[in-house]
Amino acid sequence: MKHISYFVLAIVLMALPATQTFASFSQKRDTPIIISQVPINPIGAPRSSTTIEAFLDTEMFTIDVYLRNAGESVTVDIENTTTGSTYQYSVSGNGSDVLPISSTSGFWTITFTLADGRVYYGEFII
Numbered sequence: 001m002k003h004i005s006y007f008v009l010a011i012v013l014m015a016l017p018a019t020q021t022f023a024s025f026s027q028k029r030d031t032p033i034i035i036s037q038v039p040i041n042p043i044g045a046p047r048s049s050t051t052i053e054a055f056l057d058t059e060m061f062t063i064d065v066y067l068r069n070a071g072e073s074v075t076v077d078i079e080n081t082t083t084g085s086t087y088q089y090s091v092s093g094n095g096s097d098v099l100p101i102s103s104t105s106g107f108w109t110i111t112f113t114l115a116d117g118r119v120y121y122g123e124f125i126i
Contacts, residue, residue: 030055030064033110035122052112052120061126063099063110065091071115080126082106 033054051068067074070093078087078099083106091097093114101108105126112120 030057031124032056033063033122033124035110035112035120038119038121048118050114050118050120054110054122056124056126057098058126061101061103063101064096065099065112066096067091067093067112069094070112073115075113077109077111077113079109079111080104080106081109 033056035052035054037048049069051066052070052074053066055064056062057064063076063078065076072093074091074093076089076091076099078089078101079085080102083104085102085104087099087101089097089099091099103126108124108126110122110124114120
């Protein structure tokens with residue numbers, strides 16, 4: 001009986017690293033991109049109910065964007081300022097989208113232009 005317990009314990013200990021490795025591969029690795037309104041609202045100005053979030057997916061080389069209360073449609077301009085390559089997308093002002101970009105390294109900017117003229121801006125590096 002004692003041998004069986006050691007055998008079961010050995011199997012469990014050998015299987016544990018495999019499950020941890022699988023879990024680490026299945027987790028998405030997104031890097032948040034800080035998005036700020038341009039110009040930044042002065043102190044005391046009313047806060048906007050618009051929410052814009054962006055995340056760089058370093059495995060798929062996409063930008064995952066989440067917008068709320070940003071109007072009907074928003075133009076998204078993404079530029080690698082190091083190489084000069086650009087991407088332009090039109091996304092819904094409510095919901096989420098996945099925007100493909102290249103895996104080219106460099107300094108990148110992302111600009112969200114709302115239909116009412118408000119602009120939101122962020123930067124990231126690949």
